[in-house]
């Protein structure tokens with residue numbers, strides 16, 4: 474089992490993660506946890522995040538430790554109707570990102586459960602088919618706010634998601650060489666996800682694996698105490714029967 478990877482980490486710069494996630498502190502903690510290869514992937518959801526991204530990039534070259542560090546970014550959906558992303562080829566070029574992860578982050582005002590599922594599926598496919606994307610982040614993650622609103626309370630297991638969705642997603646991933654993320658923080662530690670839902674999620678990963686999909690492992694940490702969740706993701710993926718050779722290890726960036 475590969476438990477030495479964490480390919481989705483936030484920093485204190487953008488401000489979604491807390492102040493414990495300074496770049497030097499998070500790198501030191503990843504070393505302590507026995508990681509060998511990580512990716513820094515803070516949010517780039519719009520022009521408000523450009524300055525913070527530049528600061529992270531500036532800070533990375535001062536690291537001289539043993540970790541392989543890949544310079545990456547997390548993007549979200551820019552326009553749900555068009556299926557576009559908040560990171561473009563131009564931004565990848567401008568910042569020199571070498572690992573781009575992204576996917577939908579909500580229900581985009583859909584209210585009917587089947588409509589939410591169909592929209593999420595369409596946006597996941599659009600993400601996977603976008604040539605800048607290396608990994609699709611946390612499939613079927615929805616914010617806990619949606620449970621407070623009552624719009625996701627039906628999501629207690631994955632039985633409502635049609636089997637052909639799994640097939641279509643797997644096919645798009647294999648065709649484009651895009652990985653699917655196993656996210657410790659967003660999925661395993663989600664306060665609203667039932668054990669039944671997590672069992673279904675394991676079967677979902679197994680079904681994608683059977684169809685040839687590759688995977689990435691991560692914590693999605695926004696607090697330094699949550700970096701260990703990449704280890705939980707590794708155990709979860711191994712439990713789903715995904716072999717090490719299907720786990721993606723990106724090349725470290727020369728920073």
Ligand SMILES: [Zn+2]
Pocket residue numbers: 547578610611
């Ligand atoms: Zn995310």
Ligand SMILES: [Zn+2]
Pocket residue numbers: 481483547693
């Ligand atoms: Zn994230």
